[in-house]
Amino acid sequence: AQATAKPLRPFTFILDFLPYGEYTPYFAALEKGWYKEEGLDVRILRGAGSGDTVKRIAAGQGDAGSADFSPVVAARANEDTKVKSIAVYFRETWLSIFVRTDAGINSPKDLEGKTISTTPGNAHHVLWPLYAQLAGLNGDSVKWVTMDGAAMGPALITKRVDAAPFAHVHEARLQKQAKEQGASLKRFAYKDVGMDLYALTVIAREETIARDGAALKAFLRATIRGMEYAWDPKNIEEGARFVVTRNPEVDLDAAVGAARVATLYGLTDDIKTGKAALGQFDSAKVRKSIDVYTQYLKLKRKVEAEEVYTNDLLPVKR
Amino acid sequence: MPRSLSRFARDYLLPTGTLVAVLVLWEVAYRVFKIPRFIVPAPSAIIAETWEWRFRLVEHTWVTLYETLAGFGLSIAVGVPLAVLIVYSPVLRNALYPLIVVTQSVPKVAIAPVLLLVLGHGEASKLVVAFLVAFFPIVVDTATGLAATPEELLDLSRSYRTSQLKTFVKVRFPMALPFFFSGLKVAITLALIGAVVGEFVGSDKGLGYIILSATSYWKADLAFGAIFLLSLMAIILFALVALVERIVCPWYAAEQQQ
Amino acid sequence: MPRSLSRFARDYLLPTGTLVAVLVLWEVAYRVFKIPRFIVPAPSAIIAETWEWRFRLVEHTWVTLYETLAGFGLSIAVGVPLAVLIVYSPVLRNALYPLIVVTQSVPKVAIAPVLLLVLGHGEASKLVVAFLVAFFPIVVDTATGLAATPEELLDLSRSYRTSQLKTFVKVRFPMALPFFFSGLKVAITLALIGAVVGEFVGSDKGLGYIILSATSYWKADLAFGAIFLLSLMAIILFALVALVERIVCPWYAAEQQQ
Amino acid sequence: MIRLEKVDKTYRTRRGDLVHAVADITLDVRENEFVTLVGPSGCGKSTLLKLVAGLVPASQGTIRVRDEVVRGPFPDVGFLFQHPVLLPWRTVFDNVMFSIEMLGLESRSYRARARELLSLTGLAGFDTKYPRELSGGMQQRVAICRALIHDPGLLLMDEPFGALDAMTREEMSLELLRIWEDRRKTIFFVTHSIPEAILLADRVVVMTPRPGRIARVLEIDLPRPRSVELEFDERFKAYSHAIRSDIFAPRTDREYATLA
């Protein structure tokens, strides 16, 4: 849909955190001009955590944003924030626990009695009981040490704690850092014990969905084009480079690593086998996610699935 | 007595009244303009939530109070001697001030990991953050106050051929007291902020921790409840400093009253 | 002239020397104790990285500088009138102080998101954070200074049956200048911190953003480079305030020199 | 010009006690009159002057100046404090000009007058100095210039020549008389010097020790213009004697009973 005659519609997209390798599709669509082709002048802003992005979208500061699915549910349940997820970005949970390979922790069970760092409200910590249950270990036996996010890596590498929770995408840079100290790290993923949750989603507020569905649709079309391109193994490096051009503080190697990891969560089996289209929610999984969050986040009420997601804006559904 | 009554009204009822008025206004604004709850919750909801959490909040309040006071104490203990060095020696002043300014300009959140790794997770690291944030106004204000001693008083004191220490204790410091207290007033609130920032960075106790975790758990009511307590604590601590000032330098406070 | 030369040495070489000495010590400690790079990097590495980034860092420095100065300006514009109200009316003092203390005790990191929601993503929100953090010492110190005007000067000024404003402009404020500047010295460094904290929470420009992102990407060299620049900026701004003080109240600064 | 009726002033100190400073003062000062006020230290002379100027509220009684009840400072007055009270951040010249600025008068038209007064008081060449750099007597002279510069109709002067040496003092007294005769002002003038009080005044008011009351009001019937030689005049000596006896008599056996 070429729209050179029409002026571009300004469109603000707010990330859930700082720009990094996991967002290559957005930057690819931007650099390749696909957003422009859709008539959008997209500006990508950084975020300060998924929760913050949900609030900012709710306050109308951006047209769409990137946020984990859990705050979307929580914000709706606790504060009646009228924000919905309009596309899935990462289709599996990327929560993981990292340990030093020389710590003698060979299976999740070995985490019993160990110390794990955390930040207040950390999703790993919140969902730990579920993880423990699924992994068959005594979850109460670990000791959580609260600290700043920035301190978690160093604390793990210098053995101040036995384990540290990180999203999988951070593995590349953690390993790099560990190597400098002559160490290496091992990872236990929450999804590996059968925890079936969505991670990042694209969000928008209900008002925008109702009034400006066309722009959101256009945005998703270009974004999904970006996913298809950037998650193609031969384009990984180029995608990372797109991120680095715009954000020179990002380390290219680490961004490439993150982009590579991102494909594991963006292109899951259901996509590869064609069971679902890119971006598409599965209502059963949404419900399951809601159940988990309602229980573990101690939400004030249980939201209906339709309150927090919609597949209606996606270009293709299966 | 009507005079002391009106004074009581002025000193206690008035501030309380203002704060209550602000809360009422806020509640009204909240209802009239239908402010979305995710921006700020209503005071009524905050108070209800705070009341529910009262026992646990009290414990966290103690922790923050302790860290604040310890950091504050430390910043007096370090700040006053620094001010003295700065006033007595221009050489030291020029050597020290840049270093002190550096300690101020480094964002505490940025060096928190270092502090945590060096000092561990206990209260020490929060206390140090509180101290780092709070000591600067004490240094600057005390130094200004000390330097402002009228020359004739210094001459008087020199005429006794006495030690610098005695001049300091008997003349310069008493003269600088109002400015020392001015520094303390700024420092006590900064120490509180410092303690909270320290808790943000790594703690599982204290009001700072409550604010952060309540925010993460989407419990804005509770987060604001903790902020309320924090504010209350700040007001009380500030008032206590002002009270001590009035006791320690009544000659000055009396003038201020007029 | 040897006198002005020794003074130049004292005022410029000495502070620079101290800072350089600290860096050298740090480098030595780094090498001797083999401090892990991710805790603190070596100054040499930091400087190398900073040099590499110099053009881009300069841009970010400008942003932070602008926010700092705007916030600082705003805090003077608001702080001085507040101090005046506090000194001139005991009733207002008792009503205002608690509110002001509340603005201080609320952790900026906690309300910065709210500000961001209200003021948007632009520089305004950072400016407001800088202002909120910085205006308090200006209020407290200026108020203390104004209240300290010797009574005989006030009597003198009253004897002309002149307006309060004139008394303020001609007598009270000049008399309070050293304390006003004392407040400014604290405020300028706080404004810088405030701008950085604002950038932490929501900005993709400025040194605060660089620190945050570099830390997140584990580029400790770059993060510390930004901290270096921040410290340098703080020292320069602080020195500028001190310089203006010396120009505006030479009679006071001259005494301090002795 | 000034009319005091049963004026009483009691101070409350910081500790809360009361100090009865002046009691039951009834006094009239006529337009263009030169009245001097003498009395023992601490008897309330400064207090009385401040009461008249409206700087301090009376505890009882009424004070009228130009037929208006004094409730605070009023215009067209020059007040000279017992201490010089100079602004430390202003030069000598700017301290003198302070009156002009505070009164909102146009500075330019008074600059020449300021310089003239400074050289008249022997301060020529010191205009750019700061108060700290002056001797005690010089500071007092700056304060005198400041009180005179706007040429007020009423001058309230609290021991203006207290810190001056005998000669400067005489010169300044004569200069003040000259100005007074030239421009016809009302002057109410506190002094510690009995000869000075007589030399200058139309009437001398003598006060008793604290609480200060009026012991005597003495009409000085000496020819004008006056000069220092008058001190050898017999009438002068008689006045002097009368005042001395007023001041010295009551105290020796009262307040100073402890004295050997």
Add this chain to the structure above:
Amino acid sequence: MIRLEKVDKTYRTRRGDLVHAVADITLDVRENEFVTLVGPSGCGKSTLLKLVAGLVPASQGTIRVRDEVVRGPFPDVGFLFQHPVLLPWRTVFDNVMFSIEMLGLESRSYRARARELLSLTGLAGFDTKYPRELSGGMQQRVAICRALIHDPGLLLMDEPFGALDAMTREEMSLELLRIWEDRRKTIFFVTHSIPEAILLADRVVVMTPRPGRIARVLEIDLPRPRSVELEFDERFKAYSHAIRSDIFAPRTDREYATLA
């Protein structure tokens, strides 16, 4: 006791100009001598006293006290400043005791003496007041008590009685003489009053206008103990006349040329 040799003092003001305050002062003050210093305002009397006390460094020449070169303040001295310089946060009593505290003496043994001095100077009943609550003359008396309380061997007094009325002044002068005779001290005393200078002194030093030089040193050959009646003595009048002529002569045609 005090030995000044070719002492010169030039101040540098903030603007950088030089003020030549005293020039070429050579003077000996003997042990137990009472020397008074008179001279026009601004001639350097206070400067000279501060030079002797070591509060201000000489630009040239040497100053010896008790045979030691003065390089800074030295012990066993009581200095009385021209302004009272009281500590505003201390009560009258505590201001007097300030000397004792600064000298590290035992407070307890001086309390009675402090009270005695206060009542001697007519301040009984004011011990708990604050300086602000005193009249100018009362403040000066507190400063006198403070300079006397530790009974120093050398008293340097800068116009101690300047703010006092005629009677208090006479009483205090006589009291000072009594103390001096009792305890044999050396007193170096600046005054503006020529009679006072003569009444008190063994020798009167007369200074010229700035830069202050010694115009004359006058031995006062009057019997002791002295009393106020001496003023009517012929020798007293002669001394007075001599000093007046010293002071008045040079100025009328010099500094004050502008005067009508």
